[in-house]
Amino acid sequence: MSTIEAFIRRLPKAELHLHLEGxxxxxxxxxxxxxxxxxxxxxxxxEALYRFDDFTGFLESFKAVTRLxxxxxxxxxxxxxxxxxxxxxxxxxxxxxxxxxxxxxxxxHDPAAFEPIxxxxxxxxxxxxxxxxxxxxxxxxxxxxxxVDEAERVFLKAxxxxxxxxxIIGIGLGGDxxxxxxxxxRALFAQARAAGLRLTNHAGETTGPEAIREALSIGSExxxxxxxxxxxxxxxxxxxxxxxxxxxxxxxxVRTGVCPSLARxxxxxxxxxxxxxxxxxxxxxxxxxxxxxxxxxxxxxxxxNRRELRQLAAxxxxxxxxxxxxxxNWLSRIEHAE
Numbered sequence: 001m002s003t004i005e006a007f008i009r010r011l012p013k014a015e016l017h018l019h020l021e022g023x024x025x026x027x028x029x030x031x032x033x034x035x036x037x038x039x040x041x042x043x044x045x046x047e048a049l050y051r052f053d054d055f056t057g058f059l060e061s062f063k064a065v066t067r068l069x070x071x072x073x074x075x076x077x078x079x080x081x082x083x084x085x086x087x088x089x090x091x092x093x094x095x096x097x098x099x100x101x102x103x104x105x106x107x108x109h110d111p112a113a114f115e116p117i118x119x120x121x122x123x124x125x126x127x128x129x130x131x132x133x134x135x136x137x138x139x140x141x142x143x144x145x146x147x148v149d150e151a152e153r154v155f156l157k158a159x160x161x162x163x164x165x166x167x168i169i170g171i172g173l174g175g176d177x178x179x180x181x182x183x184x185x186r187a188l189f190a191q192a193r194a195a196g197l198r199l200t201n202h203a204g205e206t207t208g209p210e211a212i213r214e215a216l217s218i219g220s221e222x223x224x225x226x227x228x229x230x231x232x233x234x235x236x237x238x239x240x241x242x243x244x245x246x247x248x249x250x251x252x253x254v255r256t257g258v259c260p261s262l263a264r265x266x267x268x269x270x271x272x273x274x275x276x277x278x279x280x281x282x283x284x285x286x287x288x289x290x291x292x293x294x295x296x297x298x299x300x301x302x303x304x305n306r307r308e309l310r311q312l313a314a315x316x317x318x319x320x321x322x323x324x325x326x327x328x329n330w331l332s333r334i335e336h337a338e
Contacts, residue, residue: 008295012333014093014316015291017224017247021066022283023082032068055256072120079124087132089292097172100154101143137169144175148184155188159195169321170198177207186218198321204228209235230266245276245319251289252282268302278316
């Protein structure tokens, strides 16, 4: 391990844009298949499911992998392995998307099926807190292209469970922006905010800057991807002035064909212009790059020095939904990390 890699792993940091289902490695997929398939898939067959050429292909790959998440034990296994890997990278806190919209779509006649699944996720979270010193918040992903009615079920479930599970921190809108924007979810966002849930939104990944403006207009607190903001100077100025956190995912954007190369990703531009940018891995099992590697790529490709990497780590804590006292503790540790 190089000196800079060791520094990155020692640096306390948060991951704020991470899909649980996107952390499932081919080896774990083989284990899940052995539980459920009459003819379990082999490792080469599993690896083939992770190959795609564009954003649409990625969505199909994601769908093929998540079909093997069936029961609570499957979710607990996937979550625990994700958390082990997070801790290995020096990640101290993560806010993880769960595709609750997908779970409901697959179980339309069994509305009670989600609670046992979530209990499995909670068992993994509690174990990670106890054994790894890792804190996890859950963000329920409504999956925007599954219709507003489907999304409403996700929002209402988050509101219902939040009192019993403080780890449910917020609601997110993922999925295919090209099919559904943010405006149809305005009332649901207002309802979630009134219930004390935090609001995130994927916007400007496969669409233009107008999608980011629309996401902000319905009350989104953090913007995932925000790739196209670079096309709108006034939007960038507005987000800077308002301190809107951006959950950037450089390798993800390259792998899905949104961005031509890491060198041309707007991470450096946003950072230099003073936006509150964070670096994230999105779906590391699919894109072949975890958070530690994203920091390394920021260093090697976009010339972020140690001071600037430290600033990215600090940004990740500031942009998190952690209580202010916990933020202050981690920011102090980041400041003194060597």
